[in-house]
Amino acid sequence: MSAFDPFDENLAEIINIPYFFYLVDHPEGRVLFDSGAHPAFITDPRSRLGDAAGQWQIEVRQNDDVVSQLATLGVSTSDISHVALSHLHYDHAGGVEFFPEATFYVQREELPFAYWPPVYQRGVYVRKDFDHPVAWKELRGRYDVFGDGSVVLFPTPGHTPGHQSMLVRLDGRPVILIGDAAYLPGKMRDRILPAASLVWSPDAMVHSWEEIEDLERQHDAELLFTHNLHWEGNTKIAPDEWYE
Secondary structure (H helix, E strand, O other): OOOOOOOOOOOOOOOOOOOOOEEEEEOOEEEEEOOOOOOHHHHOOHHHHOOHHHHHOOOOOOOOOHHHHHHOOOOOHHHEEEEEOOOOEHHHHOOHHHOOOOEEEEEOOHHHHHHOOOHHHHHHEOHHHHOOOOEEEEEOOOEEOOOOOOEEEEEOOOOOOOOEEEEEOOOOOOEEEEEOOOOOHHHHHOOOOOOHHHOOOHHHHHHHHHHHHHHHHHHOOEEEEOOOOOOOOOOOOOOOOOOO
16 A cells, blocks of 8 residues: 555555446447556566566456457447547556557657656556557647547646546546546545656646546546545446447
Protein backbone atom coordinates (compact mmCIF):
# COMPACT_ATOMS: atom_id res chain seq x y z
CA MET A 1 0.00 0.00 0.00
CA SER A 2 2.96 2.33 0.54
CA ALA A 3 3.34 2.68 -3.25
CA PHE A 4 -0.09 4.31 -3.41
CA ASP A 5 0.31 6.30 -0.19
CA PRO A 6 3.59 6.31 1.82
CA PHE A 7 1.66 7.56 4.87
CA ASP A 8 -1.33 5.24 4.72
CA GLU A 9 -2.22 3.63 8.06
CA ASN A 10 -1.89 0.22 6.34
CA LEU A 11 1.21 1.08 4.36
CA ALA A 12 2.83 -2.35 4.89
CA GLU A 13 -0.21 -4.21 3.55
CA ILE A 14 0.39 -6.29 0.41
CA ILE A 15 -2.37 -5.46 -2.05
CA ASN A 16 -3.48 -6.98 -5.34
CA ILE A 17 -4.17 -4.39 -8.03
CA PRO A 18 -5.78 -4.90 -11.42
CA TYR A 19 -4.75 -3.34 -14.67
CA PHE A 20 -7.33 -2.43 -17.28
CA PHE A 21 -7.14 -1.59 -20.95
CA TYR A 22 -10.15 -0.34 -22.87
CA LEU A 23 -11.74 -0.85 -26.28
CA VAL A 24 -13.75 2.02 -27.78
CA ASP A 25 -16.01 1.06 -30.67
CA HIS A 26 -16.62 4.07 -32.95
CA PRO A 27 -18.36 4.07 -36.36
CA GLU A 28 -15.09 5.22 -37.96
CA GLY A 29 -12.78 2.76 -36.22
CA ARG A 30 -11.87 0.94 -33.04
CA VAL A 31 -9.64 2.60 -30.46
CA LEU A 32 -7.61 0.74 -27.86
CA PHE A 33 -6.62 2.72 -24.78
CA ASP A 34 -3.51 1.07 -23.33
CA SER A 35 -2.47 -2.50 -24.06
CA GLY A 36 -1.61 -4.15 -20.75
CA ALA A 37 1.49 -6.20 -20.02
CA HIS A 38 3.30 -8.38 -22.54
CA PRO A 39 2.20 -12.05 -22.62
CA ALA A 40 5.71 -13.04 -21.50
CA PHE A 41 4.65 -11.98 -17.99
CA ILE A 42 2.34 -14.97 -17.87
CA THR A 43 5.24 -17.41 -17.76
CA ASP A 44 8.30 -15.38 -16.74
CA PRO A 45 8.04 -11.77 -15.51
CA ARG A 46 11.81 -11.56 -15.08
CA SER A 47 12.27 -12.02 -18.83
CA ARG A 48 10.86 -8.51 -19.26
CA LEU A 49 11.61 -6.65 -16.02
CA GLY A 50 14.60 -8.49 -14.58
CA ASP A 51 14.97 -8.17 -10.81
CA ALA A 52 12.35 -5.40 -10.69
CA ALA A 53 9.72 -8.10 -11.24
CA GLY A 54 10.26 -9.34 -7.71
CA GLN A 55 9.70 -5.87 -6.28
CA TRP A 56 6.16 -5.80 -7.66
CA GLN A 57 5.33 -9.51 -7.24
CA ILE A 58 3.74 -9.49 -10.69
CA GLU A 59 1.18 -12.11 -11.60
CA VAL A 60 -0.37 -12.08 -15.05
CA ARG A 61 -2.72 -15.01 -15.54
CA GLN A 62 -3.38 -17.00 -18.68
CA ASN A 63 -5.45 -14.95 -21.17
CA ASP A 64 -4.92 -11.69 -19.28
CA ASP A 65 -3.02 -10.27 -22.26
CA VAL A 66 -4.61 -7.86 -24.72
CA VAL A 67 -4.69 -10.25 -27.70
CA SER A 68 -6.55 -12.92 -25.71
CA GLN A 69 -8.95 -10.41 -24.18
CA LEU A 70 -9.85 -8.91 -27.55
CA ALA A 71 -10.48 -12.42 -28.87
CA THR A 72 -13.19 -12.91 -26.23
CA LEU A 73 -15.02 -10.03 -27.93
CA GLY A 74 -14.54 -11.44 -31.41
CA VAL A 75 -12.03 -8.68 -32.20
CA SER A 76 -8.65 -9.34 -33.81
CA THR A 77 -5.59 -7.11 -33.58
CA SER A 78 -6.05 -6.12 -37.24
CA ASP A 79 -9.46 -4.68 -36.32
CA ILE A 80 -7.80 -1.99 -34.18
CA SER A 81 -7.02 1.15 -36.17
CA HIS A 82 -6.01 3.44 -33.29
CA VAL A 83 -4.03 2.75 -30.11
CA ALA A 84 -3.77 5.52 -27.53
CA LEU A 85 -1.21 4.88 -24.80
CA SER A 86 -1.58 6.72 -21.52
CA HIS A 87 2.18 6.25 -21.12
CA LEU A 88 4.77 3.59 -21.89
CA HIS A 89 5.23 1.72 -18.60
CA TYR A 90 5.30 -2.07 -18.98
CA ASP A 91 1.72 -2.62 -17.77
CA HIS A 92 0.32 -0.18 -20.35
CA ALA A 93 2.51 -0.59 -23.44
CA GLY A 94 3.23 -4.33 -23.44
CA GLY A 95 1.00 -5.03 -26.44
CA VAL A 96 2.45 -2.53 -28.92
CA GLU A 97 4.02 -5.15 -31.17
CA PHE A 98 0.68 -6.86 -31.81
CA PHE A 99 -0.85 -3.86 -33.63
CA PRO A 100 1.53 -3.13 -36.53
CA GLU A 101 -1.24 -1.64 -38.68
CA ALA A 102 -2.56 0.82 -36.09
CA THR A 103 -1.69 4.45 -35.48
CA PHE A 104 -0.22 4.97 -32.00
CA TYR A 105 -0.95 8.17 -30.11
CA VAL A 106 1.38 9.44 -27.40
CA GLN A 107 2.14 12.85 -26.03
CA ARG A 108 5.44 14.08 -27.50
CA GLU A 109 7.19 14.15 -24.10
CA GLU A 110 6.63 10.44 -23.47
CA LEU A 111 8.83 8.66 -26.03
CA PRO A 112 12.11 10.43 -25.09
CA PHE A 113 11.39 9.84 -21.40
CA ALA A 114 10.70 6.15 -22.07
CA TYR A 115 13.90 5.64 -24.06
CA TRP A 116 16.04 7.47 -21.50
CA PRO A 117 14.18 7.24 -18.17
CA PRO A 118 15.59 8.61 -14.92
CA VAL A 119 16.89 6.06 -12.45
CA TYR A 120 13.75 6.16 -10.29
CA GLN A 121 11.57 4.95 -13.20
CA ARG A 122 14.09 2.84 -15.07
CA GLY A 123 12.59 -0.38 -13.75
CA VAL A 124 9.10 0.20 -15.15
CA TYR A 125 10.01 1.00 -18.76
CA VAL A 126 10.80 -2.01 -20.95
CA ARG A 127 12.35 -0.82 -24.20
CA LYS A 128 11.42 -3.94 -26.15
CA ASP A 129 7.76 -3.17 -25.39
CA PHE A 130 7.70 0.00 -27.49
CA ASP A 131 10.83 -0.11 -29.67
CA HIS A 132 8.94 -1.26 -32.78
CA PRO A 133 8.48 0.23 -36.28
CA VAL A 134 4.88 1.29 -35.72
CA ALA A 135 3.20 4.54 -36.81
CA TRP A 136 3.75 6.90 -33.88
CA LYS A 137 1.73 10.11 -33.78
CA GLU A 138 3.26 12.41 -31.18
CA LEU A 139 0.69 14.85 -29.87
CA ARG A 140 1.08 18.37 -28.55
CA GLY A 141 -1.80 18.64 -26.15
CA ARG A 142 -5.44 17.79 -26.72
CA TYR A 143 -6.35 15.67 -29.72
CA ASP A 144 -9.79 14.76 -31.07
CA VAL A 145 -9.27 11.33 -32.65
CA PHE A 146 -12.32 11.39 -34.95
CA GLY A 147 -12.98 15.13 -35.08
CA ASP A 148 -16.46 14.81 -33.56
CA GLY A 149 -15.68 15.31 -29.87
CA SER A 150 -16.46 11.70 -28.97
CA VAL A 151 -12.91 10.48 -28.26
CA VAL A 152 -10.56 13.16 -26.99
CA LEU A 153 -7.04 12.66 -25.63
CA PHE A 154 -5.69 15.26 -23.23
CA PRO A 155 -2.38 15.61 -21.35
CA THR A 156 -2.30 14.61 -17.68
CA PRO A 157 1.42 14.78 -16.81
CA GLY A 158 2.71 14.02 -13.35
CA HIS A 159 3.19 10.26 -13.21
CA THR A 160 5.36 10.74 -16.31
CA PRO A 161 5.95 13.91 -18.38
CA GLY A 162 3.99 12.52 -21.32
CA HIS A 163 1.07 10.90 -19.54
CA GLN A 164 -2.37 11.39 -21.14
CA SER A 165 -5.97 10.45 -20.39
CA MET A 166 -9.03 10.05 -22.60
CA LEU A 167 -12.53 11.53 -22.55
CA VAL A 168 -15.08 9.25 -24.24
CA ARG A 169 -18.46 10.87 -24.86
CA LEU A 170 -20.87 7.95 -25.06
CA ASP A 171 -24.56 8.10 -25.94
CA GLY A 172 -25.23 7.71 -22.22
CA ARG A 173 -22.92 9.06 -19.53
CA PRO A 174 -19.42 10.10 -20.68
CA VAL A 175 -16.39 8.39 -19.13
CA ILE A 176 -12.84 9.56 -18.54
CA LEU A 177 -10.16 6.89 -18.79
CA ILE A 178 -7.67 8.05 -16.18
CA GLY A 179 -4.74 5.74 -16.89
CA ASP A 180 -2.17 6.33 -14.16
CA ALA A 181 -2.86 10.05 -13.77
CA ALA A 182 -4.22 8.88 -10.41
CA TYR A 183 -4.40 5.46 -8.78
CA LEU A 184 -7.23 5.59 -6.25
CA PRO A 185 -10.26 7.90 -6.30
CA GLY A 186 -10.11 8.71 -2.58
CA LYS A 187 -6.41 9.55 -2.61
CA MET A 188 -6.89 11.85 -5.61
CA ARG A 189 -9.83 13.65 -3.97
CA ASP A 190 -7.78 14.15 -0.79
CA ARG A 191 -4.72 15.27 -2.81
CA ILE A 192 -2.53 12.50 -1.38
CA LEU A 193 0.40 11.74 -3.68
CA PRO A 194 1.77 8.24 -4.30
CA ALA A 195 5.35 7.18 -3.65
CA ALA A 196 8.03 9.45 -5.08
CA SER A 197 9.33 6.77 -7.46
CA LEU A 198 5.94 6.81 -9.21
CA VAL A 199 5.80 10.58 -9.65
CA TRP A 200 7.79 12.57 -12.18
CA SER A 201 6.35 15.89 -10.97
CA PRO A 202 4.11 16.32 -7.91
CA ASP A 203 3.00 19.78 -9.04
CA ALA A 204 2.07 18.52 -12.51
CA MET A 205 0.19 15.57 -11.03
CA VAL A 206 -1.96 17.76 -8.78
CA HIS A 207 -2.65 20.13 -11.68
CA SER A 208 -3.73 17.12 -13.80
CA TRP A 209 -6.12 16.07 -11.02
CA GLU A 210 -7.67 19.53 -11.20
CA GLU A 211 -8.00 19.23 -15.00
CA ILE A 212 -9.65 15.82 -14.68
CA GLU A 213 -12.11 17.07 -12.10
CA ASP A 214 -12.94 20.11 -14.25
CA LEU A 215 -13.81 17.79 -17.14
CA GLU A 216 -15.69 15.49 -14.79
CA ARG A 217 -17.94 18.39 -13.72
CA GLN A 218 -18.26 19.83 -17.20
CA HIS A 219 -19.44 16.56 -18.75
CA ASP A 220 -20.92 14.84 -15.67
CA ALA A 221 -18.46 12.06 -16.51
CA GLU A 222 -17.62 8.85 -14.70
CA LEU A 223 -13.94 8.34 -13.89
CA LEU A 224 -12.40 4.95 -14.64
CA PHE A 225 -9.12 4.22 -12.85
CA THR A 226 -6.75 1.64 -14.35
CA HIS A 227 -5.54 0.34 -10.97
CA ASN A 228 -8.62 0.88 -8.80
CA LEU A 229 -8.43 -1.49 -5.83
CA HIS A 230 -12.21 -1.43 -5.44
CA TRP A 231 -13.13 -2.26 -9.01
CA GLU A 232 -15.23 -5.34 -8.23
CA GLY A 233 -18.89 -4.42 -8.42
CA ASN A 234 -17.98 -0.91 -9.54
CA THR A 235 -16.52 -1.53 -12.99
CA LYS A 236 -18.26 -2.99 -16.02
CA ILE A 237 -16.27 -5.82 -17.58
CA ALA A 238 -16.76 -6.90 -21.21
CA PRO A 239 -18.15 -9.04 -22.70
CA ASP A 240 -20.79 -9.22 -19.94
CA GLU A 241 -21.24 -5.47 -19.53
CA TRP A 242 -20.43 -2.36 -21.57
CA TYR A 243 -20.31 1.38 -21.03
CA GLU A 244 -22.74 2.76 -23.63
